[in-house]
Amino acid sequence: MAAAARRAPTAARAASISSSPLSFVKYQGLGNDFILVDNMASPTPLLTPEQAAALCDRHTGVGGDGVIFCLPAPAGGGADYSMRIYNSDGSEPEMCGNGIRCLARFARDAALVPPALETHAVVTGAGLIRPTLMEDGMVRVDMGPPILEAVRVPTALAPTRGGAAVQAPLEVAGATWLMTCVSMGNPHAVTFGTTAANGIDLDALDLAQIGPLFESHPAFPARTNTEFVHILSRSHVRMAVWERGAGATLACGTGACATVVAGVLEGRLDRAVRVDLPGGPLFIEWEGEGDDGTVFMTGAAERVFAGVA
Ligand code: ZDP
Numbered sequence: 153m154a155a156a157a158r159r160a161p162t163a164a165r166a167a168s169i170s171s172s173p174l175s176f177v178k179y180q181g182l183g184n185d186f187i188l189v190d191n192m193a194s195p196t197p198l199l200t201p202e203q204a205a206a207l208c209d210r211h212t213g214v215g216g217d218g219v220i221f222c223l224p225a226p227a228g229g230g231a232d233y234s235m236r237i238y239n240s241d242g243s244e245p246e247m248c249g250n251g252i253r254c255l256a257r258f259a260r261d262a263a264l265v266p267p268a269l270e271t272h273a274v275v276t277g278a279g280l281i282r283p284t285l286m287e288d289g290m291v292r293v294d295m296g297p298p299i300l301e302a303v304r305v306p307t308a309l310a311p312t313r314g315g316a317a318v319q320a321p322l323e324v325a326g327a328t329w330l331m332t333c334v335s336m337g338n339p340h341a342v343t344f345g346t347t348a349a350n351g352i353d354l355d356a357l358d359l360a361q362i363g364p365l366f367e368s369h370p371a372f373p374a375r376t377n378t379e380f381v382h383i384l385s386r387s388h389v390r391m392a393v394w395e396r397g398a399g400a401t402l403a404c405g406t407g408a409c410a411t412v413v414a415g416v417l418e419g420r421l422d423r424a425v426r427v428d429l430p431g432g433p434l435f436i437e438w439e440g441e442g443d444d445g446t447v448f449m450t451g452a453a454e455r456v457f458a459g460v461a
Contacts, residue, residue, distance in 0.1 A: 174198060176207075176214070177262070178456040179254035181291075183402030183431030184217050185456070186251050188258040191221040192233065201242035207461060208240035214461060216240065217398045220251050222259055225275050232265050234275040239397030246277030247337030249405015253291035253453035256283035261455060278337020292450040295406070298413045299335035300443055307333040307341065308371045316443075318417050324365050332414035333376075336447065339396070340410035341366060342379045344420065351382040354392045363394025379407045381415070386422045389415065391429055402431030409447045412436040417443075 177188045187207055191198055199207070204219035206212070219238045225231035235255050237248045256272050259265045265272060271284040282294040299305060301315040309320040309331060319330040322341075329343045344351040357380055366378040375396045382390040391411050393404040408427040415421030416438055423438040423445075432452065439445035 174461045175458070176219075176461060177258060177458045178214065178216065179258060179453060180456055181250035181253045181403065181405070181431075181451055181453040182429055182434065184250035184404065185215070186237075186248075186254050187214055187216045187219045188254060189219060189221050190258075190262055190264065191223045191236075192264055195223055197221045197223070197236055197238075199238075201238050201244065204238035205240060205242035214459065217395075217401050218248065218251060220248070220255050220258075222255060222262075222264055225273075229275070231273040231275045231280060232269070233259060233272070235281075236277075239395070240399075241397045243397040244277075245338045245397065247281070247406055249293065249295065249336070249407070249409060249449055250403055250451070250453070251405070252276070252281055252283050252293055253405065253449075253451060256285055256291050256293075257453045257455065260285060276337065281337075286450075289452070290450055291453050292448060293405070295336055295409050295447040295449055297444050297446055298410065298438075299337075300333075300413075300417075302333060305333045305335045305339050306373050307331075307339070307376070308373060309333060313417070316417065318414075322369070322371055324369065325362055331371075332417055334410040334413045334417075336406040336409045336413075338406055339372060339374055339376045340379060340407055340414075341372065341376045342381060342407075342411050342414035344381050344383065344415070344418065351389070352380045354380060354382050354390055357392060359392055359394055359400050363400060367394060367396055377404060377407055377410075379404070379411045379414075381411055383415075383420060384428075386420070387424060388426045389421065389428070391427050393429070403429040403434070403451075405434060405449050405451065408434040408436055409449055412438055413447065 223234040309317040317333040
């Protein structure tokens with residue numbers, strides 16, 4: 153499967169996005185928006201990373217935070233389909249939480265799976281992930297357990313607890329931030345701020361200025377998604393995200409999962425938490441009592457429009 157978020161070549165803003173007409177459907181989950189492509193006839197994405205980046209451009213393309221391809225599952229593995237995604241800069245992440253909710257809706261809407269199938273088994277760069285289409289239109293996803301071992305996140309920050317980097321200090325923009333590093337298949341660095349207090353004043357945070365300093369910090373060899381969190385209670389937080397390869401987005405599903413895992417590890421949060429993102433709420437539950445429980449994410453996913461590029 154895909155290598156971890158390969159750095160994309162500079163996206164060519166091509167006048168023509170592909171040589172032959174490409175049908176797509178636009179979906180969004182909490183304002184995290186994606187261009188979905190039925191790629192079931194081929195194991196290779198129908199677009200190059202450069203073409204995907206051009207489609208994602210909000211001025212000269214369709215507009216989106218990424219392009220998601222619904223590809224055939226490997227034969228004999230029992231999965232229903234595979235997911236690959238390119239970020240809006242053309243880099244390829246392993247997983248995408250909001251995206252997989254959109255993909256499950258797309259697979260049903262486009263009749264790529266039997267209509268009665270509620271839980272889909274999806275092959276991703278982070279292994280087999282299982283979204284369930286709920287009767288109320290929400291999608292609940294079994295995201296699997298988090299990866300906490302610092303070298304596997306990956307982060308070069310020195311582990312502070314077992315193999316994990318929990319409240320590990322990191323110098324950025326003249327301040328010492330306390331970072332907890334979690335992989336949900338893709339890398340996340342979660343911070344509740346520079347002290348043990350109740351998190352960050354998100355209204356005062358200059359995300360566009362500070363986000364890239366975390367994303368490309370040498371402490372994160374595969375770059376990182378960064379979550380900035382304000383605590384409202386042990387079961388309710390606000391979170392802002394700077395995404396690897398996509399910048400400030402309205403929501404990040406894997407980031408919301410990573411935030412709750414980090415909050416539990418730091419002793420700040422319970423294991424069932426509402427995460428308010430700029431685009432709306434996600435509901436996260438970390439099962440069990442130890443570090444190896446599965447994370448469940450529940451949230452919306454909606455079809456916006458279909459088109460041909
Ligand atoms: O890891 C990355 O490079 C992310 N930008 C991938 C996208 C994550 C996403 N926002 C999510 O919801 O998990 C789609």
